Amino acid sequence: MQYKDFVKWSRWPTTWCGGCAIGIVFKQVIFSLERMGLAQNELTVVSGIGCSGRAAGYFNVDSVHVTHGRALPVAEGIKRGNPHLKVLVFSGDGDLVGIGGNHLIHTARRNVDLTVICINNQTYGMTGGQMAPTTLKGTKTLTSPHGNRYHPLNIQGLITSNHNYFYARSSAYHINHLQKVIREAFAWPGFAFIEVVAYCIENFGRRLGYRFGYEMLLKIKGIYKINRSPKERLKENELGVLIK
Amino acid sequence: MKQLIMGNEAVARGALRAGLGFFAAYPITPASEIMHYLAEKEGEIEFVHAEDEIASIHMAIGASLAGLKAMTSTSGPGMSLKQEGIGLAQMMEVPLVVVDVQRVGPSTGMPTLPSQGDVLQAKHGSHGDYLALVFYPASVEECYRYTIEAFNAAEESRSPVILLLDGFLAHLSETVDLRRIRFSLKKRSLAPLGTGNRHFTGLLSKEGIPNTDDSQYYRQWYARVKNKMLSVADKYAFYEYWKNPQATTLLIAFGITARVIRPLKDRYAIFRPIRLFPVLAGPLKEIAAPYQRVVVVEMSDGQYAGEVQRVLQREVISLPVLGGEIHLQEIKEALNAI
Numbered sequence: 287m288q289y290k291d292f293v294k295w296s297r298w299p300t301t302w303c304g305g306c307a308i309g310i311v312f313k314q315v316i317f318s319l320e321r322m323g324l325a326q327n328e329l330t331v332v333s334g335i336g337c338s339g340r341a342a343g344y345f346n347v348d349s350v351h352v353t354h355g356r357a358l359p360v361a362e363g364i365k366r367g368n369p370h371l372k373v374l375v376f377s378g379d380g381d382l383v384g385i386g387g388n389h390l391i392h393t394a395r396r397n398v399d400l401t402v403i404c405i406n407n408q409t410y411g412m413t414g415g416q417m418a419p420t421t422l423k424g425t426k427t428l429t430s431p432h433g434n435r436y437h438p439l440n441i442q443g444l445i446t447s448n449h450n451y452f453y454a455r456s457s458a459y460h461i462n463h464l465q466k467v468i469r470e471a472f473a474w475p476g477f478a479f480i481e482v483v484a485y486c487i488e489n490f491g492r493r494l495g496y497r498f499g500y501e502m503l504l505k506i507k508g509i510y511k512i513n514r515s516p517k518e519r520l521k522e523n524e525l526g527v528l529i530k
Numbered sequence: 531m532k533q534l535i536m537g538n539e540a541v542a543r544g545a546l547r548a549g550l551g552f553f554a555a556y557p558i559t560p561a562s563e564i565m566h567y568l569a570e571k572e573g574e575i576e577f578v579h580a581e582d583e584i585a586s587i588h589m590a591i592g593a594s595l596a597g598l599k600a601m602t603s604t605s606g607p608g609m610s611l612k613q614e615g616i617g618l619a620q621m622m623e624v625p626l627v628v629v630d631v632q633r634v635g636p637s638t639g640m641p642t643l644p645s646q647g648d649v650l651q652a653k654h655g656s657h658g659d660y661l662a663l664v665f666y667p668a669s670v671e672e673c674y675r676y677t678i679e680a681f682n683a684a685e686e687s688r689s690p691v692i693l694l695l696d697g698f699l700a701h702l703s704e705t706v707d708l709r710r711i712r713f714s715l716k717k718r719s720l721a722p723l724g725t726g727n728r729h730f731t732g733l734l735s736k737e738g739i740p741n742t743d744d745s746q747y748y749r750q751w752y753a754r755v756k757n758k759m760l761s762v763a764d765k766y767a768f769y770e771y772w773k774n775p776q777a778t779t780l781l782i783a784f785g786i787t788a789r790v791i792r793p794l795k796d797r798y799a800i801f802r803p804i805r806l807f808p809v810l811a812g813p814l815k816e817i818a819a820p821y822q823r824v825v826v827v828e829m830s831d832g833q834y835a836g837e838v839q840r841v842l843q844r845e846v847i848s849l850p851v852l853g854g855e856i857h858l859q860e861i862k863e864a865l866n867a868i
């Protein structure tokens with residue numbers, strides 16, 4: 287299948303705002319699917335709730351859009367129900383790490399053979415821009431109007447605390463890196479988690495003074511560097527893959 | 531061959547007989563023996579001791595979508611957590627069996643004395659309008675039989691069918707010959723994931739495309755789903771009735787309560803619904819008509835009595851048996867005092 291065949295065009299246009307990062311990531315996924323030569327009936331996509339969670343419905347394969355935070359248990363049930371299916375989870379940080387955090391800990395511990403793409407836009411985009419467990423300290427959001435008092439959750443630490451793991455950090459700017467990481471994650475025989483540094487312009491960036499999505503994209507370009515052979519941990523400004 | 535079997539074990543064995551392929555749960559008394567029994571079958575079936583009840587029902591939904599007959603089991607506190615998944619399975623029309631072995635609540639309540647206080651939760655614990663199919667056996671043999679029927683009804687209705695038990699029934703051991711039980715089995719009704727480009731979603735949707743701001747469409751959709759549930763329910767209209775021409779009072783009871791009051795059938799007529807929901811309106815109206823009084827004896831403060839009253843549109847007396855203990859003598863006295 288060509289990458290365009292992986293898109294469910296009858297659903298166009300998407301719900302995503304102009305300037306949103308999710309569409310960029312979606313596109314890297316379908317490019318990767320073409321490159322991996324997957325057939326329609328070899329893949330299913332599961333999403334939770336949120337802007338990122340809408341992604342499942344845009345893939346031209348059997349897909350499931352579940353309740354908030356529950357993408358991982360549904361995906362685990364699917365994988366156990368049919369181990370031959372490739373199961374991709376595409377959801378947001380609030381969904382996977384916030385409300386679904388308990389499932390994340392345990393699905394990773396059970397090392398269920400899933401590929402997870404977590405859009406980390408540091409906010410709850412769909413509900414208007416509240417703080418997420420990933421929001422940086424000091425950031426103003428609807429539920430932290432005086433600046434977030436807490437440090438963000440260390441997703442890398444959480445995933446890599448397991449006996450076996452595949453943890454990758456990539457970004458909506460570094461699309462070649464992202465595609466490569468997606469292919470590696472699919473090939474990994476176990477739980478593969480990709481944290482994609484992304485952004486939300488309409489419900490988050492504007493409140494912080496950004497005018498356009500691409501300004502946030504360029505900010506990511508400025509901050510992040512790819513580390514091709516990281517030792518034990520990625521530094522805060524590094525992208526790369528950690529496996530064990 | 532007769533065997534001594536516990537209610538919970540009969541549920542597990544009924545599920546296996548019905549073709550169970552996936553089971554996930556989180557331990558909780560008095561439901562855990564179902565899980566223990568099925569843990570032994572890991573390998574023959576997919577078994578997960580999940581991180582919580584929310585995970586276990588969502589895993590069951592996933593497994594069902596992937597093509598396996600799936601079940602989860604719990605008790606009241608876990609049933610409250612499963613409500614989110616029950617709503618999702620209703621909306622996505624996913625076949626599934628959810629077993630709730632009731633204990634006294636609210637909250638952690640009286641672990642683990644038996645109760646029938648989850649009756650309304652079973653009917654309507656998740657948000658929004660939906661019709662749940664709810665069965666409630668009253669013997670070990672029936673635990674087996676109606677677990678199988680719950681799987682059949684789940685396939686036919688493509689919905690999460692709920693099997694209620696109480697702690698008494700779940701831990702009751704009786705000798706039964708399971709091979710003597712006759713039943714038919716429904717095949718899987720849903721094409722598994724990986725066979726098309728369908729979209730399953732908790733959003734209201736039309737042919738897989740979310741349609742979330744069209745009230746007219748919602749009404750059509752709801753009418754279709756309601757119709758579907760009612761017509762499947764018709765095929766599973768299970769109940770028992772001990773007629774008594776001399777009696778002036780009809781007693782209504784289910785599960786363990788129905789067993790306890792059975793000796794009263796010489797003085798009263800007794801109606802025992804096995805399908806609790808949708809309420810068996812047809813038979814109930816006809817059966818109740820000749821009796822001056824209708825009394826619902828249940829281990830809750832009138833949860834089912836209210837449902838019966840709504841259907842019969844006449845006064846229904848509630849006789850609650852609360853706090854996890856049930857004695858025939860007490861019930862007799864309470865009935866005499868009415």
Ligand SMILES: Cc1ncc(C[n+]2csc(CCOP(=O)(O)OP(=O)(O)O)c2C)c(N)n1
Pocket residue numbers: 335336337338339354377378379380381382405407409410411412413418486
């Ligand atoms: C149980 C439940 N709680 C709350 C909500 C409301 N809600 C919808 S999306 C969302 C946050 C999504 O955030 P994230 O996963 O980060 O996705 P994003 O929209 O940023 O892509 C919330 C809280 C819900 N749908 N269900």
